[in-house]
Amino acid sequence: MSEKKKTVQELNQENRSKWDKLRFDTQLIRAGEDPYPETSNSLRIPIYATKSYTYSTSSEFFKNHYYYSRTENPTLFALDNKLATLHGGESAISVASGMGAVHLACSSVLQRRVERIRPNKIKNLLPQSNPEIIPNILIHVNQYTGIYRLLTKIYPQMGIECRRVNLCDISEVKKSIDNNTKFLFLESPSNPTIDVIDIQACADLIHEVGGKCIVDNTFSSPALQRPLEFGADFVIESLTKYINGHGDCLGGAVIGPKNDILNIRYYWQETQGQVLSPFNAWLILRGIRTLSLRMTRHSSNAMKIAKYLENHSKVTTVQYPGLVSHPNHIVAKKQMKDFGGMIGFELESVEASNKFIELLKLIKVGVSLGDLTSLIEYTSLMTGIDLASWERKSMNISRRHFRFSVGLEDPEDLIDDLDQALEQI
Ligand SMILES: Cc1ncc(COP(=O)(O)O)c(C=O)c1O
Structure with missing residues (x-):
């Protein structure tokens, strides 16, 4: 009986422990990109220009890891696996832009599970329905303007209080966090005034109240800084910048725990649809190797x-x-x-x-x-x-x-x- 062919995703999972043993510069070139029998062992992962995948039996449908390119695409998976390995994170998802990655990470941290709740009951879950426990988030006073707008102008309209604090001053951070602080978002170095924020100190403080630390690592890239090693829960990368490095496309990524990234992929990306094109994923894979x-x-x-x-x-x-x-x-x-x-x-x-x-x-x-x-x-x-x-x-x-x-x-x-x-x- 012929053995069931392994999917690219299954092969990548098996390969992860092998990639983890490699040094960073070797990971840059090899992680996520082992040649696959399905593609004639081609040295480079092909651009999978497809919207969906086909099956000969219904059981194959349930077993297959590929359904629709909004959530699964082998070219994107190669990039996801490389980014997770480079950051030492469990998992990663690459998306259409850095701002897309920020939206997905922040939305998933603020999310409350509503799948089985009837729509007319959802209003009871809105922060406004209980002013005693308005959730809050913490950001640095100096922030990339797109993120500043999202967190200080859009989130408050959804009942989330945004506190702007000088995150370079750890005593300020301590004073501003309380039991309703859901996450602390930082860029280090920050855009545009190149402030440097102590990731470990911020992560330790937010973890004391059960909140998450989200670090935008765009100005460093994993070659210079790996925030998960300093206690961050999620890393954001605007792939548009150093990671692609050639100025020819946009992209973004969230790196974090496996279950959270699965939730981002199948709950948020499935509904928000900020899909990176396979061609851009291929360009970014080409850029990242150097x-x-x-x-x-x-x-x-x-x-x-x-x-x-x-x-x-x-x-x-x-x-x-x-x-x-x-x-x-x-x-x-x-x-x-x-x-x-x-x-x-x-x-x-x-x-x-x-x-x-x-x-x-x-x-x-x-x-x-x-x-x-x-x-x-x-x-x-x-x-x-x-x-x-x-x-x-x-x-x-x-x-x-x-x-x-x-x-x-x-x-x-x-x-x-x-x-x-x-x-x-
Ligand atoms: C620090 C930082 N994060 C996120 C972004 C957004 O990235 P993108 O332009 O890929 O959406 C930018 C854009 O300049 C940025 O500077």
Whole structure:
């Protein structure tokens, strides 16, 4: 009797213990991507451009791991398995964008089980129905604007209180948490002012009240920081940035405990439908294999540029975790392998800042970050454009602030470009 063929997902589960024994740089290339007999042992996982899967018997339908590409696709599973292995997490789900990943992770933590409850009873479960126990969440004062909007503008309309706190100050965190705090959300380093937050200290505090710690690791990637090792429950990655690293598509991922990721896949992703296309998953798999090499170079380029900016008389502030002048340099050293490619800096006046952006020749001006090409954004006019001036102030974003995603060009060419622009302002 012929043995039942194993599915890609089953093979991947078996292979996980093998991948876990490999070192990080080998995992980058091999995890999730063992050749499968089904695909003629092709070296690369193919792009499975399909919406559904077929069966010859009804029992096959129940046994098969593949039903519909909203929840299962072998190309995406390869990426999921690689990301889970790289972060040392039990499981992962890759989705259409970083914001999609944030929505899914936060929704699942706030979720209450309602499957067997009649629709007319659900209103009794809404937070508003019992003002004594309004759930709350904690975020940093300075946060990527998309996440800031979701958690501070949209969630409160659904009865969730959002507390904005300086998470760099652990005594503030302690004071702001109570028994109704469902999660603490942090980015470290943060966008756009490159604040560094102590993941372990925050995770320990939120766990005391039974809440979850969600860490957005986009500015570091697993090559520089693995938040699960410091007690985080969930990691978010915007795959759009360093993980893909080539600036040619969007993607996001949540990494966390197996049962939570299953719930995200079959409860939330099934209903929210933020599906990553198999082609983009394939592009991201292509990009991720060189992640370590790229992060090393991003970090060394950024360190040279941060030092150059720190010594320039027309630059008033430099925010880079690798500089000893960074207020949380010690925390960065504890939780990061290297300091990454993101720098914040301020010039002496708004007038000089307006001129500076027009004088750059080599360095591109634009939003987003984390790829080969250096990109500078004029923070208040670009990702900060939708914020009121009081909001920018509360986030410490001045009209003189720039966020620099240092690319992989020769650092001397980048410094020459900054130099000629600063000279003329
Ligand atoms: C820290 C951080 N998290 C999440 C996101 C959202 O990612 P995406 O653009 O892939 O939706 C961004 C986008 O810039 C970001 O900077």
